[in-house]
Amino acid sequence: MMTTHEDLTRIEVDQFFPHPPSKVWRALTTPELMAQWLMPNDFEPIVGHRFAFWARPVAQTGFSGRIACQVLDLRPRKMLRISWADAEQPDGMATTVTWMLHPEGKGTRLFLEHAGFDLDDPTQQLARKFMNGGWRSHVLRRLGELLQHLG
Amino acid sequence: MPRRLKSGPLDEVFGALANPTRRDILDALLGGEHTAGDLAGKFDMARPSVSEHLRALRESGLVEERQEGRHRFYRVTGEPMAELIDWLTPYERFWRDRMTALGGVLDEMDDDDHA
Numbered sequence: 001m002m003t004t005h006e007d008l009t010r011i012e013v014d015q016f017f018p019h020p021p022s023k024v025w026r027a028l029t030t031p032e033l034m035a036q037w038l039m040p041n042d043f044e045p046i047v048g049h050r051f052a053f054w055a056r057p058v059a060q061t062g063f064s065g066r067i068a069c070q071v072l073d074l075r076p077r078k079m080l081r082i083s084w085a086d087a088e089q090p091d092g093m094a095t096t097v098t099w100m101l102h103p104e105g106k107g108t109r110l111f112l113e114h115a116g117f118d119l120d121d122p123t124q125q126l127a128r129k130f131m132n133g134g135w136r137s138h139v140l141r142r143l144g145e146l147l148q149h150l151g
Numbered sequence: 152m153p154r155r156l157k158s159g160p161l162d163e164v165f166g167a168l169a170n171p172t173r174r175d176i177l178d179a180l181l182g183g184e185h186t187a188g189d190l191a192g193k194f195d196m197a198r199p200s201v202s203e204h205l206r207a208l209r210e211s212g213l214v215e216e217r218q219e220g221r222h223r224f225y226r227v228t229g230e231p232m233a234e235l236i237d238w239l240t241p242y243e244r245f246w247r248d249r250m251t252a253l254g255g256v257l258d259e260m261d262d263d264d265h266a
Contacts (some may be wrong), residue, residue: 011242011243011246013243013246013247013250015250015253015254017253017254017257019257019260023257023260023262024253024257026260027253027256027257027260028253033256033260036252036256037249037252037253037255037256038249038252038253110250110253112246112250114242114246
């Protein structure tokens with residue numbers, strides 16, 4: 001698994017699964033299966049469909065627990081793109097989540113990109129002030145490695 | 152996604168991280184545990200100032216110490232670091248965890264492919 005941090009407006013994560021793209025696609029687009037690894041939802045694999053994920057509210061971050069989404073683009077077994085916004089923060093900026101499926105040997109490499117984070121957010125500004133440039137990405141990468149070792 | 156500044160432990164964490172020497176020390180500790188003497192040699196610093204930086208890092212919760220015989224070893228503490236990551240990039244860890252969960256679901260699914 002690899003993560004890049006050079007662009008603070010987006011998060012990129014990828015992972016290899018020893019399963020064919022068609023199976024990964026089913027897990028990615030079947031509401032019951034999505035509920036098992038992501039969150040309960042009323043997703044439908046139709047461009048333009050509006051749906052929601054329901055999660056537990058997180059008091060300390062002001063997260064309401066409901067994520068309002070819309071299917072933006074969809075190419076079966078290849079790509080799914082949805083919008084993603086906190087349903088209770090209508091003035092908050094909507095972000096975009098994109099999954100790309102690439103066949104790799106007998107399996108699939110799944111790329112996830114979560115883009116559109118607001119750099120004007122004061123929290124992000126403070127984070128950048130203290131942890132700007134290479135040090136931040138370097139430390140986050142090493143932290144990620146450390147946390148994996150810690151289990 | 153919306154994050155709000157909150158006083159509390161994070162103030163101390165960022166206070167500790169505001170100093171570039173402490174960032175270097177933390178970076179060294181991310182590579183494995185060290186004694187204050189190791190760090191003083193590594194950064195060509197006097198022991199008392201290394202100890203002072205280590206104290207600030209310890210009070211922030213980012214670093215903990217372990218006594219072994221006559222030596223004190225310093226190392227990075229897992230959980231405050233995890234919280235720091237969550238605060239800086241809350242979705243980072245979320246998506247890593249979800250990817251791991253997806254792997255589990257795929258392993259449980261039958262291979263029948265009607266797609």
